[in-house]
Amino acid sequence: MNKFIKINDCDNVAVALEPLFKGEAYCGVCLTEDIQRGHKFALCDISQGQKIIKYGNPIGYATENIAAGSHVHEHNVSTNLGEQLTYCYNPSLLRQSKLKSVEINVYHRFDGQIGIRNELWVIPLVGCVAAEARQIVKVFRAKHGELKGVTDVCAYSHPYGCSQIGEDHIRTRTLLQQMVKHPNAAGVLVLGLGCENNKMSDFIATLDNYDANRVRFLVAQDVEDEIAEGVRLLDELYLYAQNDVRVACDIGCLKVGLKCGGSDGLSGLTANPLVGIVSDKLVAMGATTVLTEVPEMFGAEQLLMDRAKDEQTFCKIVKLINGFKQYYADYNQPCYENPSPGNRAGGITTLEDKSLGCVQKSGSSAVNDVVFDGGNVTETGLNLLNGPGNDMVAVTNLGCAGCHLVLFTTGRGTPFGGFVPTVKISTNSELATRKHKWIDFDAGRVIVDGAFDVASEDLLQLVVDTANGKLTVSEQTDCRDIALFKTGVTL
Numbered sequence: 001m002n003k004f005i006k007i008n009d010c011d012n013v014a015v016a017l018e019p020l021f022k023g024e025a026y027c028g029v030c031l032t033e034d035i036q037r038g039h040k041f042a043l044c045d046i047s048q049g050q051k052i053i054k055y056g057n058p059i060g061y062a063t064e065n066i067a068a069g070s071h072v073h074e075h076n077v078s079t080n081l082g083e084q085l086t087y088c089y090n091p092s093l094l095r096q097s098k099l100k101s102v103e104i105n106v107y108h109r110f111d112g113q114i115g116i117r118n119e120l121w122v123i124p125l126v127g128c129v130a131a132e133a134r135q136i137v138k139v140f141r142a143k144h145g146e147l148k149g150v151t152d153v154c155a156y157s158h159p160y161g162c163s164q165i166g167e168d169h170i171r172t173r174t175l176l177q178q179m180v181k182h183p184n185a186a187g188v189l190v191l192g193l194g195c196e197n198n199k200m201s202d203f204i205a206t207l208d209n210y211d212a213n214r215v216r217f218l219v220a221q222d223v224e225d226e227i228a229e230g231v232r233l234l235d236e237l238y239l240y241a242q243n244d245v246r247v248a249c250d251i252g253c254l255k256v257g258l259k260c261g262g263s264d265g266l267s268g269l270t271a272n273p274l275v276g277i278v279s280d281k282l283v284a285m286g287a288t289t290v291l292t293e294v295p296e297m298f299g300a301e302q303l304l305m306d307r308a309k310d311e312q313t314f315c316k317i318v319k320l321i322n323g324f325k326q327y328y329a330d331y332n333q334p335c336y337e338n339p340s341p342g343n344r345a346g347g348i349t350t351l352e353d354k355s356l357g358c359v360q361k362s363g364s365s366a367v368n369d370v371v372f373d374g375g376n377v378t379e380t381g382l383n384l385l386n387g388p389g390n391d392m393v394a395v396t397n398l399g400c401a402g403c404h405l406v407l408f409t410t411g412r413g414t415p416f417g418g419f420v421p422t423v424k425i426s427t428n429s430e431l432a433t434r435k436h437k438w439i440d441f442d443a444g445r446v447i448v449d450g451a452f453d454v455a456s457e458d459l460l461q462l463v464v465d466t467a468n469g470k471l472t473v474s475e476q477t478d479c480r481d482i483a484l485f486k487t488g489v490t491l
Contacts, residue, residue, distance in 0.1 A: 005269060006043065008056030013040040013072050015054075015265055015347070017447050032069040037428070038265020038347030038411070040072040052077055052349075055268065057300070059353040072349070079350040081299055081336040083329060084322045089314045092306045094366045099284035104254065104467040105246040107183070110211045114253045115183035116404045116467045117421070118244050120153040120237055122189045122230065123179055125203060126161030126196035129220050133157060133191050136230035140238075143231065149242035150186055151469070153234070156419055156482045161198035163491040173198055174374040175484050177207050178400035180215060184420055186244055187214045187237025189230060194221030213240055246469070252286030254467055255377055257398030257406035257420075258361040259292065261391040263339070264411025265347025266427040268357020271409035271443035275425065276363035277456040278407070278463065283365045283381050290377055290403055291362045292385040292394050294324040298335060299352030300359045304384065309366045316370035320386055327487070342412045361409065377402045391416055392483035399482075405466055407459075413438050417474025419482050421466050424473065425459070440473050 004026050006014045014027060020035040027043055035041050040054065046066040051058040060077045070076075106114040120140075122133040133155035140153055147153065156179070160172045176198075180188045192200040200219050207215075216233040220226035258275060260267060279289040297304060301321045308314035328335040339348045348354045362382055369379035372386045387397040395406050395418035405420050411427035413435045426432040429444035441462055446455050466472060474480065 004041075007054060007269070010053055010056045012043050012046055012053045014043055015040055015269065017266070029069045032067060033071050035071055036347065040265070040347065040349070042066045042068050042070050042072050044068050046072075051080070054353060055356040057352070057356055059299070059356065060350040073347070074344055074349050077349050079299075079336045079352060081351055083335060084325050087302065087305055087318050089308075089311050090306055091308065091314070094307060094364070096366060097280075097284045099281060101285045102251050102464060103248045104251050104464055105469070106249045106253065106467065107186070107244050108247060108249075109183045111209060113183040114249055114404075115185070116254075116469070117151050117184040118149065118186040118241060119151050119184060120187045120189075120234060120241065121179070121185050121419075122155040122191055122234070123176055124155075124157060124161070125176065125190065125192040125198045125200065127157065127159040128162065128193045128196065129191050129226075130155075130157030130159075132220060132226055132230070135227050136189070136191070136234065139227055140231050140234045144238070149244060150238060152475070154419070154480055156480075158482055158484050160484050160486065162196035164197065164486075164488070165491065166488055168486055168488040169197060171373060172484050173203060173206070175396065175400045177203070178376070179419065179482070180207065181210050182399065182402075182420075184404060185214070186241035187234075188216070189233050189237065190215065190217045191226075191230065192217070192219045194219045250286065251282070251464070251467070252380065254282070254463075255288040255290065255403045256282060256463065257290050257292070257395065257403035259391070259394050259398065259406050260296075260358055260361065260409040261416070262410045262412030262414050263343050263346065263348055263354060263357065264427055266444070266447070267348075267409060267411050268360055269427075270446050271411070271425045271427040272357050272360040274443045274446060274452060274455055274459060275361045275407050275409055277452060278459050279361065279382065280363035280365050281456065281460055282463070283363070286380060288377055288380045288383065289362070289365075290371070290383045290385050290398055290401060291359070292387045292398055293358060293389040294320060294386060295335065295351070296355050296358040296389045297321060298325070298355055299350075300355040303359060304362065304367055307365070307367050309368050313367055313369060317367065317384060320370050320372070320384060324386070346411050361407070371401055375401065387485060390483065392418070392481055393485050395420070395422060396482045396484065405463070407463070409443070410439075415474065415477065415479045416481065417472065417479040419480055421472045422474050423462060423466055437473055437477060
């Protein structure tokens with residue numbers, strides 16, 4: 001096993017794959033200080049103002065002279081990022097390969113969609129009835145014991161749905177409506193209070209194209225005992241859902257979200273490129289993958305723009321990037337206040353450093369479409385989705401846009417899971433071993449054997465198994481949450 005890696009021939013830094021120590025020599029350079037795993041050291045003398053090159057691209061500039069063998073990190077590097085930019089359409093020549101598809105076993109829905117779970121959900125319209133939603137699920141589970149024909153029963157609480165106006169109010173309603181219609185749900189009980197501004201009547205009036213057999217509505221203020229009435233309505237949905245069975249379907253129907261959280265210096269070397277290979281394989285089989293976390297495209301956006309399938313898609317990507325930068329500007333905030341403390345501790349220095357690793361989850365496929373707020377993924381192949389990098393918000397957005405599951409890479413670890421199956425992939429083997437109740441797949445193994453081809457086939461098989469019903473660790477431990485994106489005023 002190599003102890004360090006120089007990712008690209010043009011790089012002037014290398015990354016430690018395990019702790020390195022002062023006085024040791026690597027790549028003809030003697031280290032002047034200890035280097036932690038995932039952190040960078042200079043391969044040559046770097047002058048103040050000179051660009052720091054990693055992945056063959058600038059990740060910032062030196063704020064002081066850096067001697068060969070020295071630690072390269074936030075103490076001597078700053079971002080090159082600024083505000084909105086003007087971009088040029090410079091399409092790359094992309095070879096779109098085809099792979100033989102495989103079958104998965106799924107649930108067919110009335111509108112032609114497929115689901116990979118057959119769950120009952122209680123979705124509150126407002127945070128005031130979140131506790132009642134959980135209580136309804138608790139009483140229902142106690143009543144029925146082991147479920148038949150249904151894979152789980154869940155309540156998804158959130159603090160919104162009232163005292164919101166304008167864009168926030170519409171977004172909350174739209175995201176909850178997208179959840180109600182998600183094909184992983186066998187049945188949904190929509191629970192309101194009765195006096196919130198996310199009114200049940202408006203919610204129903206704007207909820208188009210839903211299966212009335214699979215959705216029930218309850219306003220708590222209209223009944224004497226909302227718990228008993230909620231359980232009764234869940235019983236109706238349960239009776240209907242018991243008729244659902246899995247049937248064979250081409251994997252081309254599958255939509256897979258791509259997300260990273262708690263990244264470290266190995267994220268761009270192991271888990272993210274591995275997910276990129278799997279994304280390319282899924283696309284080659286006719287399936288759909290979706291990359292989000294727009295702020296973590298900053299500094300690497302041109303690489304995605306060059307892969308736009310056409311000029312119209314390129315213009316959508318420009319709108320995506322500059323639109324999110326404008327969101328920062330509207331609140332007088334810099335667009336480069338990232339990476340997080342955990343990212344920095346793991347070796348990520350600037351947002352460009354993070355972004356160049358982050359976008360590797362998208363592989364090398366053409367970008368076929370961009371989905372904005374409230375939209376659903378309709379194009380097969382690789383898509384980009386508007387939204388922030390926050391783990392819970394991003395995974396919620398991916399699910400609401402239509403993703404059946406999410407591939408979630410992490411170098412720091414998290415117990416989090418979304419309302420769709422969240423497959424967590426560690427960037428290093430130590431995390432996978434120490435936090436085995438958090439992690440589904442160890443991508444750190446490629447550091448030892450370099451066998452991305454074998455690891456990608458194993459991860460692809462895990463995607464198939466998860467689609468076929470294998471529970472993720474977050475499902476097994478009942479770590480399933482949502483977070484709705486909020487930007488405006490609370491009354």
